[in-house]
Amino acid sequence: MNQKRNRFAALLGLLAAGTFCEAETLDVEKDELKFGFIKLTDCAPIVIAKEKGFFEDEGLQVEVIAQPNWKQLLDNVINGELDGAHMLSGQPIAATIGFGTQAHIVTSFTMDLNGNGITVSNDIWEKMQENDPDLDVDQPAHPITADALKPIVEEAKDEGRLLPMGMVFPVSTHNYEIRYWLAAAGIHPGMYTSTDIKGFTGGDVELSTTPPPQMPATLESGKNVAYCVGEPWNQQAVAKGIGVPVTTNYDIWKNNPEKVFGVTKDWAEENPNTHIAVTKALIRAGKWLDETDADGNLINREEACRILSQPNYVGADYDVLKNSMTGFFFFQKTDKREMPDFNVFFNYYATYPWYSDGIWFLTQMRRWGQITEPKPAAWYEEIARDVYLPEIYLAAAEHLLEEGYIDEEDVPWDTDGYRPPTDEFIDGIVYDGRDPIGYLNSHEIGNKDFL
Amino acid sequence: MADKRSDRIKYKLLKSLDISGFTVFDPMVRLAFAEEPKKQVKSIFRFLIVPIIFVFACIGLWWQVAPNHKTKSGEVPTPDVVWRSAVNNDTFSNREKTKESDFLLEGPEREEALAVVESTILEREATLETLRTKLSGHESDYAELLESQLAPLQAKLDTLKERNDELEAVAKEAVSAAAAAIEAGTGTPQELLEAMRKQNEIKDNSRESEGMYKDQIDAIRSEKYKPLEQARMQVNTVADEVQFLKKRTDFLSDSNRSVRVAEAKEKLAENLKSLEEATTAKKAETEAKKVLRSEASIERLENQQYASAMTIYTQIKRSLFTVFVGFITAAIIAIPLGVLCGLSPIAMACLTPVISIFKPVSPVVYLLIFQIVVGAFFPDPDSHPFFLFINSLPFIGGLAVNPALVFSACTVAACAVWPALVNTALGVASIDGDHINVARVLRLGFWDRLVKIIIPSALPLVFAGLRISLGVGWMVLIAAEALSSSDGLGKFVWDEYQNGSSLSFANILYACFVVGSIGFLLDRMMIVLQRLVSFDGKGTSL
Numbered sequence: 003m004n005q006k007r008n009r010f011a012a013l014l015g016l017l018a019a020g021t022f023c024e025a026e027t028l029d030v031e032k033d034e035l036k037f038g039f040i041k042l043t044d045c046a047p048i049v050i051a052k053e054k055g056f057f058e059d060e061g062l063q064v065e066v067i068a069q070p071n072w073k074q075l076l077d078n079v080i081n082g083e084l085d086g087a088h089m090l091s092g093q094p095i096a097a098t099i100g101f102g103t104q105a106h107i108v109t110s111f112t113m114d115l116n117g118n119g120i121t122v123s124n125d126i127w128e129k130m131q132e133n134d135p136d137l138d139v140d141q142p143a144h145p146i147t148a149d150a151l152k153p154i155v156e157e158a159k160d161e162g163r164l165l166p167m168g169m170v171f172p173v174s175t176h177n178y179e180i181r182y183w184l185a186a187a188g189i190h191p192g193m194y195t196s197t198d199i200k201g202f203t204g205g206d207v208e209l210s211t212t213p214p215p216q217m218p219a220t221l222e223s224g225k226n227v228a229y230c231v232g233e234p235w236n237q238q239a240v241a242k243g244i245g246v247p248v249t250t251n252y253d254i255w256k257n258n259p260e261k262v263f264g265v266t267k268d269w270a271e272e273n274p275n276t277h278i279a280v281t282k283a284l285i286r287a288g289k290w291l292d293e294t295d296a297d298g299n300l301i302n303r304e305e306a307c308r309i310l311s312q313p314n315y316v317g318a319d320y321d322v323l324k325n326s327m328t329g330f331f332f333f334q335k336t337d338k339r340e341m342p343d344f345n346v347f348f349n350y351y352a353t354y355p356w357y358s359d360g361i362w363f364l365t366q367m368r369r370w371g372q373i374t375e376p377k378p379a380a381w382y383e384e385i386a387r388d389v390y391l392p393e394i395y396l397a398a399a400e401h402l403l404e405e406g407y408i409d410e411e412d413v414p415w416d417t418d419g420y421r422p423p424t425d426e427f428i429d430g431i432v433y434d435g436r437d438p439i440g441y442l443n444s445h446e447i448g449n450k451d452f453l
Numbered sequence: 454m455a456d457k458r459s460d461r462i463k464y465k466l467l468k469s470l471d472i473s474g475f476t477v478f479d480p481m482v483r484l485a486f487a488e489e490p491k492k493q494v495k496s497i498f499r500f501l502i503v504p505i506i507f508v509f510a511c512i513g514l515w516w517q518v519a520p521n522h523k524t525k526s527g528e529v530p531t532p533d534v535v536w537r538s539a540v541n542n543d544t545f546s547n548r549e550k551t552k553e554s555d556f557l558l559e560g561p562e563r564e565e566a567l568a569v570v571e572s573t574i575l576e577r578e579a580t581l582e583t584l585r586t587k588l589s590g591h592e593s594d595y596a597e598l599l600e601s602q603l604a605p606l607q608a609k610l611d612t613l614k615e616r617n618d619e620l621e622a623v624a625k626e627a628v629s630a631a632a633a634a635i636e637a638g639t640g641t642p643q644e645l646l647e648a649m650r651k652q653n654e655i656k657d658n659s660r661e662s663e664g665m666y667k668d669q670i671d672a673i674r675s676e677k678y679k680p681l682e683q684a685r686m687q688v689n690t691v692a693d694e695v696q697f698l699k700k701r702t703d704f705l706s707d708s709n710r711s712v713r714v715a716e717a718k719e720k721l722a723e724n725l726k727s728l729e730e731a732t733t734a735k736k737a738e739t740e741a742k743k744v745l746r747s748e749a750s751i752e753r754l755e756n757q758q759y760a761s762a763m764t765i766y767t768q769i770k771r772s773l774f775t776v777f778v779g780f781i782t783a784a785i786i787a788i789p790l791g792v793l794c795g796l797s798p799i800a801m802a803c804l805t806p807v808i809s810i811f812k813p814v815s816p817v818v819y820l821l822i823f824q825i826v827v828g829a830f831f832p833d834p835d836s837h838p839f840f841l842f843i844n845s846l847p848f849i850g851g852l853a854v855n856p857a858l859v860f861s862a863c864t865v866a867a868c869a870v871w872p873a874l875v876n877t878a879l880g881v882a883s884i885d886g887d888h889i890n891v892a893r894v895l896r897l898g899f900w901d902r903l904v905k906i907i908i909p910s911a912l913p914l915v916f917a918g919l920r921i922s923l924g925v926g927w928m929v930l931i932a933a934e935a936l937s938s939s940d941g942l943g944k945f946v947w948d949e950y951q952n953g954s955s956l957s958f959a960n961i962l963y964a965c966f967v968v969g970s971i972g973f974l975l976d977r978m979m980i981v982l983q984r985l986v987s988f989d990g991k992g993t994s995l
Binding site: 036053061065067068070078081082214215218234243311314317318336 | 545660671674675685689692693696700703707708746750753757760762763828831832833834835855856857935936937938944947948949950951952953954955957960
């Protein structure tokens with residue numbers, strides 16, 4: 003291990019230009035920072051790092067500012083109004099490859115795993131129960147696939163309608179997850195093409211963008227019949243009796259990456275020490291959020307929920323936030339389940355920026371046509387290496403280890419950046435980040451590349 | 454003599470009421486000076502008491518109607534809930550102020566405050582404990598209540614389900630029998646179809662009858678249990694307070710500025726000591742570096758300010774500032790252009806198409822245009838000299854001026870410029886011919902004519918235009934702020950919408966009253982200005 007550490011010291015020497023070696027505050031280039039976030043529970047690491055004083059410990063004064071939508075958030079990071087922000091995992095990648103707004107965004111920190119759900123309207127849920135009587139009990143078996151939804155989609159199509167569904171942003175995890183869930187049951191969610199930037203082409207349903215807070219209202223008004231969104235908007239639908247969450251992304255892909263902390267490449271290059279200091283504070287926040295007692299109960303989550311329920315942060319009711327954050331999830335009023343891994347902020351090396359995570363998003367962008375041209379496997383890796391900065395993460399972790407805030411086993415020190423291949427998807431297809439083309443070709447629906 | 458003086462005071466008061474447009478209070482003043490008491494009392498009753506009763510009746514109606522209107526996305530809050538949200542916002546703002554002063558507190562005062570806070574925490578935690586027990590009591594009550602209400606329905610549903618299952622099984626059997634009969638050559642397709650139709654019918658019937666019970670069960674489940682809700686609210690209020698108090702202890706101890714400075718000074722002393730003890734050149738160099746860094750960090754800490762969250766009051770201030778920046782810009786553009794148009798028919802003809810096309814454009818479009826245009830001027834707003842200068846000014850500096858504020862203000866200006874422009878042009882163009890003739894007779898030069906004749910006689914209309922402009926600007930601003938995430942009342946409303954908490958609706962209504970009241974005051978301000986310059990003596994309507 004020591005050898006590895008030495009190798010690291012060399013790497014850091016380059017990065018932090020000699021400031022390493024000292025277990026004290028880094029020489030930050032900029033000490034007053036502004037970070038943006040969207041009002042969702044998974045902005046927690048940024049909020050906690052501020053409220054628990056982890057940023058202050060690094061000598062940083064941070065202002066945390068709510069943004070109205072993902073587009074504005076990205077624009078504000080690009081134009082320098084914000085130093086960094088809570089971003090959808092797909093956003094830095096899409097910006098770097100130029101889908102949507104073109105800008106080189108990088109990330110050194112994954113904020114969390116899981117945390118989304120797919121909710122259908124009461125009406126659709128009833129019809130799904132008709133199609134599959136096994137669902138017509140108080141606590142149906144999970145995972146619930148879209149198989150029972152397929153006849154409804156087809157019936158609507160026969161009547162000349164496409165069922166309208168919602169997701170939050172074209173390059174959001176939510177978009178890929180609901181598409182994955184539908185496609186796994188043979189429902190075509192529609193393709194993006196160079197002329198169809200809405201992604202409706204050839205779809206059996208109409209999947210459009212709706213901002214998160216509006217989701218429950220669209221379900222109630224019938225504008226959407228299903229949606230995929232982060233918390234608290236699924237629990238809100240249960241609490242108000244508007245819809246039924248049928249599945250969470252934990253079932254679609256166990257422990258999938260959700261949000262990242264993004265900054266522009268220029269900012270990262272101008273402020274290398276500040277970047278490390280920020281990452282340090284965020285890692286500590288992640289660790290604090292996932293701290294458990296001897297019985298494995300999350301001990302800090304209630305406090306976290308109280309903080310998040312303040313109006314300047316997420317602002318939703320404490321009682322609603324608490325549901326998903328403290329290890330429970332209501333699928334229906336009668337179906338409360340323990341989901342200790344609904345939000346993961348630190349365990350399973352959650353915060354490490356894995357290349358393989360970035361490549362998964364790239365495969366989905368290619369699968370649904372957001373990347374219009376076929377690309378070789380090497381390109382996928384190259385982009386992932388352009389966007390993900392594990393070296394910053396490891397530099398920060400090294401400092402934290404020395405200061406005694408984290409343990410040796412908390413960080414994958416000697417990884418090559420790829421998680422081991424996994425088949426923990428709802429359709430059981432194996433994903434190996436080293437073989438993006440093979441993964442792309444193993445799906446029935448979506449683009450396939452034969453290079 | 455005395456009478457005369459009181460009369461003078463009376464007329465002054467009446468005049469100021471007249472100028473400010475609050476003529477409804479006239480009778481009160483007159484009554485105070487004992488002028489025709491009977492008549493005054495009558496008009497006080499008619500124009501003051503009756504309207505007040507009407508307003509109260511409206512509030513009463515709201516109180517009655519609101520709880521009856523329930524949508525799933527939110528209940529309409531009653532006035533008391535809106536009041537609670539106002540109180541909450543005030544508490545939030547006070548707490549931010551307390552945290553700030555805690556951050557800056559020094560010496561024995563800090564220790565005193567810390568002791569007080571710590572004892573309060575213990576007190577509150579005890580209360581919290583009792584409240585929690587009460588809550589769990591209510592929870593079990595509710596569970597029991599629910600069980601007792603649901604059990605009979607559930608039992609009925611179960612038996613119904615059983616019976617329906619039986620019926621469906623029979624129908625299914627009939628279908629397969631009919632099918633088998635076809636295979637055996639004894640049945641007809643009609644019989645099979647008939648059996649299938651019957652099966653479908655039975656299925657539909659059973660679904661319908663089960664659905665009835667399910668709906669009832671759902672309705673019972675979604676009914677709120679008031680005592681439980683209330684207990685939860687109490688627990689949350691106290692728990693929030695405890696959390697706040699704990700945060701205060703933080704600000705009074707570890708995060709306090711003086712404490713941190715003291716710590717840094719200690720470290721500096723240590724560093725200095727080890728610098729003195731250093732024997733090798735290399736060691737001395739690194740130690741000296743450390744000393745310099747500690748010195749720098751002390752300086753930084755000493756100047757550190759508390760990064761406060763936006764409260765409704767700061768947001769109001771920012772909104773007002775933005776609207777005035779936009780409004781004044783609009784006035785600076787509109788008045789000269791308006792005068793020009795009024796004077797010269799050619800200028801009017803040239804500008805008419807421009808005005809006609811750009812006047813009806815929606816503020817949202819302007820916002821997007823300015824967002825793109827203004828954004829390009831400030832690639833790095835934090836270190837842009839313009840913002841550094843503005844934010845270093847007293848008073849305005851505290852408002853954190855940023856590009857978002859600039860383009861919100863530009864949007865306000867773009868929307869507010871038209872009424873002022875059109876009215877000024879109209880005012881100048883419709884000057885009494887006699888005035889112009891007088892100017893001719895006196896052989897006044899252009900400037901004299903402009904300053905002495907044209908502008909004074911156009912002023913009432915100019916001010917009428919400005920008044921409309923300010924109203925338009927204030928309305929537009931809220932939308933611009935909401936969309937551009939520029940802090941202010943618009944962002945407050947938008948954030949509340951995004952929060953989706955149980956108080957969100959109430960907060961939005963609260964903001965509605967705040968925005969309305971401020972708009973009313975701004976309008977009144979403009980009326981006063983208009984009256985001061987207008988000499989036609991006519992009243993300006995509401």
